[in-house]
Amino acid sequence: MIHPQAEVVDLDAPLWGALALAVQQSRTRREWAYVLHCDGAIVSTLPAGLHSAPLGTSLEDARALARAVRAETGRPRAVVLDERGLDDLVVTASAAARPERTLAELRAEVAALYWSSPAVATDPPEPPNDPQLRLREALQRSLPTPATALLRIDHGTEFGAAVQLTVAGGLITHCICVDEPTAQWSSKTADIRARVQWDALIDAVASADPWSAFAQILDDASEQRNLDVVRQALLSAAPTT
Amino acid sequence: MTGTDLDRSSVDVVPGRGLRVGGRVVPLVSGAVHYWRVQPERWGTTLDAVRGLGFEMVETYVPWAVHEIERGVFDFTGQRDVERFVRVAAEHGLQVLVRPGPHINAELPDFGYPLRVLWNDEVMARTALGTPIIIGSRTHFFPAPSYASPRLYAETATWYDEVIPRLAALQWPHGPIVAMQVDNEMGYFFRPEPYLFDHHPEFVRQWRTWSGFGERTPAPRDASAPQHVSESWSRFRQWHMQESLRRLGAMMRERGIRVPLFHNDWTTIAPPLDPAAMERSGAVDFDGADMYVQREILSNAKHNARQLAGSVKLPWIPEIGAGWVSDLAMPMRIEQLDEEGAMLATLLGGVRGWNFYMLVEREQWYGSPISRHGEVRPGASLHARFTAFLRELDWWSLRREAPVLLLHRPGVVHAANATMRSNATAAILDDVLLPTALRHVPDRARCDHDAVLDAWRVALESRGIDFDEGSADAPPDLSRYALVVVPGSDAPELSHPQVRHATPAVTDLDGLPQPALQPIDVTAGVSLHHLRDDSRGLQLLGALNVNRSDCQVTLRVPGPTTLVPRWNPEDTPVQGDREVNIIVPAYCGQIWEVRG
Secondary structure (H helix, E strand, C coil): CEEEEEEEECCCHHHHHHHHHHHHHHHHHCCCEEEEEECCEEEEEECCCCCCCCCCCCHHHHHHHHHHHHHHHCCCCEEEEEHHHHHHHHHHHHCCCCCCCCHHHHHHHHHHHHHCCCCEEEECCCCCCCHHHHHHHHHHHHCCCCEEEEEEEEECCEEEEEEEEEEECCEEEEEEECCHHHHHHHHHHCCEEEEEEHHHHHHHHHCCCHHHHHHHHHHCCEEEECHHHHHHHHHHHCCCC | CCHHHHHHHCEEEECCCEEEECCEEECCEEEECCHHHCCHHHHHHHHHHHHHCCCCEEEEECCHHHHEEECCEECCCHHHCHHHHHHHHHHCCCEEEEECCCCCCCCCCCCCCCHHHHCCCCCECECCCCCECEEEECCEEEECECCCCHHHHHHHHHHHHHHHHHHHCCECCCCCEEEEECCCCCCCCCCCCCCCCCCCHHHHHHHHHHHCCCCCCCCCCCCCCCHHHHHHHHHHHHHHHHHHHHHHHHHHHHCCCCCCEEEEECCCCECCECHHHHHHHCCCCEEEECECCCHHHHHHHHHHHHHHHCCCCCCEEEEEECCEECCCCCCCCCCHHHHHHHHHHHHHHCCCEEEEECCECCCCEECCCECCCCCECCCHHHHHHHHHHHHHCCHHHCEECCCEEEEECHHHHHHHHCCCCCCHHHHCCCCCCCCHHHHCCCCHHHHHHHHHHHHHHHHHHHCCCCEEEEECCCCCCHHHCCEEECCCCCCCCCCCCCEECCCCCHHHHHCCCCCCCEEEECCCCEEEEEEEECCCCEEEEEEEECCCCCEEEEEECCCCEEEEECCCCCCCCEEECCEEEEEECCCEEEEEEEEC
């Protein structure tokens, strides 16, 4: 979602700090369970103490354990990893690290290699999709380039903060927080605009599915312009677990 | 030259106080300003704002990758004119700390190294599988360099050839530069796990020579590797960091730097990081530790401060958070309460110097006291208050009463490191795909070691007794302490009459020098700190509360006593003949002058 040379300046400290905490909370709600084994002997688990009995060495054995661990923990996903098999994965994945690529591209390719590796078994069996990549693709399809966006965040009727974005090719190239007069002026010409409530925004970002939650508050936003495109993009980006 | 001439021309480290510059002791209280991220026409007004907050010193990185615009071609003009920036700082009455790397981080996509250097096969650090170790930085990534690579030093020499003489010409007494940092946060790029870094052929070769183990491989996958071989690898990694800094520092000296050299560790006493051992090695003249905390982990600030107080000659924080990086992948809330708590925690824990990072905001950062346009924000009043408070009390003349020293045993950590799972996977799989915690094997000896230290911390704080923490590998002057704790009955012998190896007994605590103001009942997480300057008849009481709610503490006093608030002077003084009650605010503290 972020352009490699994106300029990010003048951020509103209370807003950004609140968003940061909300991101932390969201991650906590989406934590997975893990089992690391070596030739069937359990090395460690997260949470600790999940499982200790040796498992068979076939991929189906590992998948069965993943199903059992997910059922036991109630976590959105369980991952069973074969320590020996990870070496092959490391070598293959490292070859994807080429200087012309961005971090997002590298992470996407490494994740694809990871989920298709015989050393990794997971439940649900479908690997998660990267919501940021899907969001980028959706925005790229739907928005003019470049597009400007103005998100105003209020405390009730009082101005809280405003974020002005420039989006090109589905990537944020410029992000700046502006004061109220600038926000009022920018909103007149912004391709996309929305006015939302602070608490609702933070709650959305902190939720287990921030993409869908944010789409919902945009639905409720006042002073909307061209939000359908963004809402649809967010909903299509909502991750599988 | 006469002795007086030598004093005036040199800069020396004054333990516990700061730097002696031109015969005057200058405290290390500075703020970070990145010249290349601020328009040159704003340098003056920005530095005016810095002075307005009471700072007399600024700090800046000098980024290699910004100045080398193509291979072998360097630009020091316009917004890159670091020499002009330093002169402007001098014109504004500011002294300068400089940090020319080669590693600087600075939230740059390449951490300050030219990409052509990082992507050179000869420079790349390697895992045991021969793969590069990928470091992610906001939107980019790069392979970590190996500090054993001869090519890295050769390339760094070309950078130092350009930049060091320019900075040397501006060092005291010919300019305002009073100290220089060697490299930055050296510690294997925040991945201290023992078997990730570094299997670069030269690193392994150096280990084999250092250890005498011949052709043995250091990785734990070698089933024949006994414990002492793996421990040797862990110790070598620590030694190699010191030697790398020594080598880079020598390169700086060869090019004319005479001012003190320093380094910034980034965590507590946990091998391969050990500020006391770093300083004892002589690799740099003084060492510090960076610190970014939010209120929920305020206790870390206190612990880190105490560890610096017991480890290094000038306990200071080369980077204490003033704002935070904008990357939501590294979330942290930094607000005034968080920063005030950190300032007080480090102050009361024994720190004597701070560099606020970033005092002046720039791209990829938020929450600084001064905006990138040079405007002073309302939150800057905290920093102005802090600098004024320190000067008003002449903080550096105060003696902190800490009669106990808790010594960490790095050897226990080295032994625990030996059993950690091999970490080639951490080179490319992030923490979501393969959590670090999954690879740690709980070590009983380390747990027992940590439990002894924790028990003493709790017990001492319950008695209102302050303490320092240090490293058993490089202990401070033990005669400063009434009692020394080093966990484990197999701990090395120490030359001190009162040494304890186990959790505290009541008699241990009763036998200690008791503070004049003793808590009758104190909530866990509230600590009391005592400072005094007998020459001025000044006695201070500090209290820090790491809990989420305000706490009341009842203190027994020796006679009629008044506690006059000095940090938040608008608070009401408290008085009592035999007891006083103080309220310590949540996630924060207060400092009182004790009168009576």
